[in-house]
Amino acid sequence: MNTQESAGAKQRRSAGKLTGAALRNLGLCLYALFALFPLIWMIICTFKSDAEMYNTVFRFTPTMENYRAVLLGTDYFKAFLQNLVVSGGAVLLTVVAGVPAAYALARYDFKRKEGIAFQILSFKFAPEIMVVLPVFLIFQKIGLYDTYFGLIWVYQVITMPLLIWVVRGYFEEISVEIEQAAQLDGYPWFQVFFKTLLPLIKPGLVASGLLAFIFAWNSFTFPLVLSGFQIQTITITSLRYIASDTIHYGQVAVASMIAVLPEIVACLFIQKHLVRGLSFGAVKG
Amino acid sequence: MSVSLKERPSQVQNQEQSGRINYNEIPKKLRRRPYYIIAPGLLILIGILIPFFAAICLSFTNYSFKMTTFRFVGLKNWINILKDSAFYHSLLVTLQYAFCATLTEMLLGTGIALLLKKDTKFSRVLKVLFTFPLMVAPAIAVLIWQLMTSNSIGILEKVLNVFGVFNFPWAASHSTALFTAVLIDTWVNTPFVLLLVLAGIQSLPKSPFEAAQVDGAGAWFTFKTLTLPMLKPFMYIALLFRLMAALQEFGIIFALTKGGPGDTLMNISLTSYLTAFQFQKLGAALPGLLILWVLINYIAKWLVNRQRKLARQSQGY
Numbered sequence: 001m002n003t004q005e006s007a008g009a010k011q012r013r014s015a016g017k018l019t020g021a022a023l024r025n026l027g028l029c030l031y032a033l034f035a036l037f038p039l040i041w042m043i044i045c046t047f048k049s050d051a052e053m054y055n056t057v058f059r060f061t062p063t064m065e066n067y068r069a070v071l072l073g074t075d076y077f078k079a080f081l082q083n084l085v086v087s088g089g090a091v092l093l094t095v096v097a098g099v100p101a102a103y104a105l106a107r108y109d110f111k112r113k114e115g116i117a118f119q120i121l122s123f124k125f126a127p128e129i130m131v132v133l134p135v136f137l138i139f140q141k142i143g144l145y146d147t148y149f150g151l152i153w154v155y156q157v158i159t160m161p162l163l164i165w166v167v168r169g170y171f172e173e174i175s176v177e178i179e180q181a182a183q184l185d186g187y188p189w190f191q192v193f194f195k196t197l198l199p200l201i202k203p204g205l206v207a208s209g210l211l212a213f214i215f216a217w218n219s220f221t222f223p224l225v226l227s228g229f230q231i232q233t234i235t236i237t238s239l240r241y242i243a244s245d246t247i248h249y250g251q252v253a254v255a256s257m258i259a260v261l262p263e264i265v266a267c268l269f270i271q272k273h274l275v276r277g278l279s280f281g282a283v284k285g
Numbered sequence: 286m287s288v289s290l291k292e293r294p295s296q297v298q299n300q301e302q303s304g305r306i307n308y309n310e311i312p313k314k315l316r317r318r319p320y321y322i323i324a325p326g327l328l329i330l331i332g333i334l335i336p337f338f339a340a341i342c343l344s345f346t347n348y349s350f351k352m353t354t355f356r357f358v359g360l361k362n363w364i365n366i367l368k369d370s371a372f373y374h375s376l377l378v379t380l381q382y383a384f385c386a387t388l389t390e391m392l393l394g395t396g397i398a399l400l401l402k403k404d405t406k407f408s409r410v411l412k413v414l415f416t417f418p419l420m421v422a423p424a425i426a427v428l429i430w431q432l433m434t435s436n437s438i439g440i441l442e443k444v445l446n447v448f449g450v451f452n453f454p455w456a457a458s459h460s461t462a463l464f465t466a467v468l469i470d471t472w473v474n475t476p477f478v479l480l481l482v483l484a485g486i487q488s489l490p491k492s493p494f495e496a497a498q499v500d501g502a503g504a505w506f507t508f509k510t511l512t513l514p515m516l517k518p519f520m521y522i523a524l525l526f527r528l529m530a531a532l533q534e535f536g537i538i539f540a541l542t543k544g545g546p547g548d549t550l551m552n553i554s555l556t557s558y559l560t561a562f563q564f565q566k567l568g569a570a571l572p573g574l575l576i577l578w579v580l581i582n583y584i585a586k587w588l589v590n591r592q593r594k595l596a597r598q599s600q601g602y
Contacts, residue, residue, distance in 0.1 A: 032411060127532075217422070
C-alpha cells in the first residue's frame with residue numbers, strides 16, 4: 001500500500017515535471033519566435049522581387065535583384081565604408097587614450113580617483129541630444145562639422161566610458177606581483193606593459209573594443225546632427241528608405257541586412273565577455 | 286562575482302598590503318604620474334563636453350540658427366517652457382514611454398532568464414541567438430519592423446487577417462503608436478535584461494537552495510524568499526541602464542514617426558530636436574533637455590545607491 005502510494009506520488013510528480021518542462025519550452029519557443037522571426041523575415045524579404053513581395057509569403061522564386069539595386073544602384077555601400085571608417089577610428093582613438101586611463105584607475109591610488117571614474121561613467125547617461133546641440137554649434141564654427149575627425153571625436157562620448165570601465169576591471173584582476181616581477185627583472189615600464197599586461201587583458205580588450213565598435217556603428221543621434229553631405233553613416237542613410245513613398249521593400253530588407261550583418265558576426269566573437277561589457281563591468285558574467 | 290558599480294574595498298586593501306603603491310612613500314614626481322596617464326582620455330572627453338557647459342549658458346539666450354547675433358534674455362526660455370503645455374505633454378510622453386518600455390523589458394527579460402536557468406545545450410544556443418536583436422541599431426530595428434508590420438507586405442498583417450483584424454494601424458494611429466514604439470524597443474532591449482539576470486542566476490550559491498529543498502520549501506516560496514532577493518542587485522543594474530536610455534530615447538521614435546502622429550510620441554528629446562532644427566531656436570530647446578538631464582541624474586543616483594545597499598545585503602554585510 002505504502003509503496004503503491006509513493007509510486008503514485010512519483011508519477012504525479014514526474015507528470016508535473018513534464019508539464020513544467022513543456023510549458024518552459026513553449027515559453028522559450030514563443031520568445032524565440034518574437035526575437036528571431038523579424039530577422040528571418042528580413043532575410044526572406046531580401047530575396048523577394050517587388051512583384052512577389054505583395055502576393056507571396058514563404059514560397060517564391062528567389063532573386064538577387066535587390067542586392068544588385070542597393071549595392072550598385074545607390075551609394076549605400078559608400079555609407080557602409082564611411083561608417084566603418086568613423087566607427088573604427090573612434091574605437092582606435094578610444095583604445096589609445098582609454099587603455100592607459102583604465103590602467104591608471106586600476107593600479108594607482110590618487111586623489112579624486114573614484115570621482116573621476118564616476119564622472120567618466122556619467123557621460124554615458126547624459127541625453128545625447130543635449131550633448132549634440134551645442135557641439136553642432138561649435139563644430140560649425142571651428143570647421144569640424146561633417147568631417148571624419150569631428151564624428152570620431154564626438155563618438156568618444158559613447159566608446160570611451162565603456163572601454164575605460166570595462167578594461168579597468170580586467171586590469172584589476174591581474175595580480176600586482178606579475179608586474180612587480182617584470183619590474184624586478186629590469187624591464188622598463190613600456191615593456192612591462194606591452195609584454196606582461198597587454199597579453200593578459202587582450203581577450204577583454206578585444207571584446208570591449210568590439211562592443212564599443214558596435215555602439216559606435218549603431219549611433220544615430222550624433223551622425224544625424226553632425227554629418228551632412230560629405231559623410232553619411234549607415235543609420236542615417238537607411239532613413240531614406242523609410243521616408244520615400246514608393247517603397248521597394250526588398251531594398252529596405254537588403255539595407256537592414258547589410259547594417260546588421262557585421263554586428264551579428266562581431267557579437268558571436270564576444271559572447272563570453274558580453275554581459276561584462278554591456279554592464280560596464282558591473283556584472284562579471 | 287561582484288555587482289557593485291563603484292565600491293571596490295578589497296582592491297584597495299590588496300594594494301596597501303602589497304605595499305607596491307604606498308602613497309606616502311613615493312616621490313612627489315611619481316605621484317603625478319597617474320594624472321599624466323589618465324590625461325589624454327580625459328582631455329578628449331572634456332574637449333567634447335565644453336559645449337555641454339555652453340548649453341547651460343545658451344539656455345539663457347535667444348540663440349537661433351537663423352540670426353547671426355544673439356543676446357542674453359535671462360530666464361525667458363525657462364519661464365516660457367514652464368508655462369508651455371506642450372512641455373508638460375512631452376514630459377508625460379517621456380515618462381510614459383520609459384515606464385512602458387522598461388517595465389515590459391524587465392518582466393519579459395527576467396521571465397525568459399528564469400526559463401533559461403537550466404544549463405542545457407538548447408538553452409546555451411538560445412542564449413546566443415537571443416543576443417542578436419540587441420546588436421541592431423534603433424533606426425535599423427525600425428526598418429526591420431516595417432517589413433513585419435507593413436499593411437501591404439508585412440507578415441503580421443496576414444496573421445492578423447486570420448483573426449479578422451484588417452489594416453491594423455501600428456505607428457500611424459494615435460492609439461497604437463506608443464504600443465508600436467514600445468514593441469520595437471522591447472524587441473531590441475529585452476536581451477539586455479535577460480543577459481544580466483541570467484548572469485545573476487548562474488552566480489547564485491547552491492547551498493541555500495539545497496537547504497530549502499531539505500526543509501521541503503515550495504517552489505514559489507523558494508523563489509520569493511531566496512531567488513528574487515539574490516537577483517535584485519542584478520535587476521537593479523539592468524533597470525538603471527534601461528531606464529536611463531528609455532528616458533532619452535530618440536532613435537526609435539525619430540525613425541518611426543518623427544514624434545507623430547500629431548504630438549503622440551513627442552518626448553523631450555524629440556521636442557527639443559525639432560525646436561532646435563525645425564524652428565531653429567536653440568536657446569529655447571535647451572531648458573527642456575537640461576530638466577531631462579537633471580531628472581535622469583537624480584533617478585540614476587537614487588538607483589545606484591539602492592543597488593549598492595542591496596548588493597551589500599545580499600553579500601551578507
